[in-house]
Amino acid sequence: MLKDKKVVILGDRDGVPGPAIEECVKTAGADVVFSVTECFV
Secondary structure, three states: OOOOOEEEEEEEOOOOOHHHHHHHHHHOOOEEEEEEEEOOO
16 A cells, blocks of 8 residues: 555654654555654643
């Protein structure tokens, strides 16, 4: 489903961090353009 798609990742510090999501989408074949972990208060 994500093969050859470009992806922007916004992770949450208290939830799922960006690098964890990044590894999952890379495994699915996506190209990660930007990945960050933020704190949403």
